[in-house]
Amino acid sequence: xxxxxxxxxxxxxxxxxxxxxxxxxxxxHGAYAVITLLASDPLAGVYTLPRGPITGPVLLxxxxxxxDVTADLYTMPHTIASGQTGSGKSSFGYSLxxxxxxxxxxxxxxxxxxxxxxxxxxxPFAGTAHAEHISLGLKDPARIERTLDRLVTDLDxxxxxxxxxxxxxxxxxxxxxxxxVLEEWPATLRALDALDKKVAARVRGHVARLLAEARKVxxxxxxxxxxxxxxxxxxxxxxxxxxxxxxxxxxxxxxxLLHSDADxxxxxxxxxxxxxxxxxxxxxxxxxxxxxxxxxxxxxxxRVGGAAA
Ligand SMILES: Nc1ncnc2c1ncn2[C@@H]1O[C@H](COP(=O)(O)OP(=O)(O)OP(=O)(O)O)[C@@H](O)[C@H]1O
Ligand SMILES: [Mg+2]
Numbered sequence: 001x002x003x004x005x006x007x008x009x010x011x012x013x014x015x016x017x018x019x020x021x022x023x024x025x026x027x028x029h030g031a032y033a034v035i036t037l038l039a040s041d042p043l044a045g046v047y048t049l050p051r052g053p054i055t056g057p058v059l060l061x062x063x064x065x066x067x068d069v070t071a072d073l074y075t076m077p078h079t080i081a082s083g084q085t086g087s088g089k090s091s092f093g094y095s096l097x098x099x100x101x102x103x104x105x106x107x108x109x110x111x112x113x114x115x116x117x118x119x120x121x122x123x124p125f126a127g128t129a130h131a132e133h134i135s136l137g138l139k140d141p142a143r144i145e146r147t148l149d150r151l152v153t154d155l156d157x158x159x160x161x162x163x164x165x166x167x168x169x170x171x172x173x174x175x176x177x178x179x180x181v182l183e184e185w186p187a188t189l190r191a192l193d194a195l196d197k198k199v200a201a202r203v204r205g206h207v208a209r210l211l212a213e214a215r216k217v218x219x220x221x222x223x224x225x226x227x228x229x230x231x232x233x234x235x236x237x238x239x240x241x242x243x244x245x246x247x248x249x250x251x252x253x254x255x256x257l258l259h260s261d262a263d264x265x266x267x268x269x270x271x272x273x274x275x276x277x278x279x280x281x282x283x284x285x286x287x288x289x290x291x292x293x294x295x296x297x298x299x300x301x302x303r304v305g306g307a308a309a
Contacts, residue, residue: 077242087247104130114181158217
């Protein structure tokens with residue numbers, strides 16, 4: 001047995017050991033492990049986003065072993081956060097976007113773009129130097145389409161600017177890292193379908209292109225959804241989303257759509273997850289249970305530093 005085997009068996013071992021969960025730490029060259037019996041859920045307590053500006057990699061979450069889960073913002077894959085209402089998706093977004101905004105304010109080439117039907121997530125960026133192509137609200141479908149049109153035009157310009165000898169576009173002030181936030185995306189698509197089917201079809205096409213081609217030209221899609229519905233986000237789109245977080249989810253199927261490796265007991269247990277607790281899958285990293293950092297909304301607005309601050 002290796003440490004990973006013990007981790008996999010933890011749910012079956014814990015009832016017999018009288019503990020909530022196990023912390024399994026490999027030692028040496030995997031020759032032995034230190035196993036700690038945890039009396040309570042290590043993710044039960046709120047984990048506040050440290051004061052900024054946070055330099056180095058961006059802080060995504062903290063895992064059950066109290067280790068920070070981080071990523072390089074400039075090479076992060078397209079990302080999806082899924083979960084029922086009140087499960088903590090937008091708050092996860094606040095902590096990520098606050099970190100991006102602070103870097104942009106410090107002069108890093110980072111822009112925030114996107115579509116936000118309720119406006120709450122992207123409103124703090126209105127009027128800031130680091131915002132571009134933002135559409136708030138749902139009243140005007142043409143505006144949403146225009147926003148995505150511009151993003152796809154930017155994509156095409158960047159593809160043309162790709163150096164012959166490279167498969168990735170260097171980040172410059174002209175071609176900054178662009179974070180494209182798609183808040184409440186299935187709800188937005190559903191509303192567009194009802195308002196104007198042709199616009200909805202074009203918007204879907206644009207997002208499919210961004211997911212397929214934008215990463216190598218430093219444009220990163222961050223999609224937030226209550227459920228990763230197969231009819232609204234197809235398999236091709238899901239496959240492009242390399243970093244996936246599922247906050248509290250109502251069904252085992254929802255969890256397994258984003259984390260095919262989640263065993264049924266883990267997926268079922270996730271229906272009662274606390275706000276901010278998520279299952280996370282990333283390329284090159286197995287399924288991990290994590291807690292997203294907590295950043296109260298007023299602090300988010302202040303750290304983004306827009307007109308509303
Ligand atoms: N990381 C966290 N730590 C502690 N509490 C949290 C965390 N994330 C969210 N919460 C709590 O849950 C509430 C709802 O979170 P949030 O608005 O992010 O949910 P949501 O998934 O975006 O919901 P909706 O789909 O309705 O927009 C927050 O106001 C806060 O009280
Ligand atoms: Mg939300």
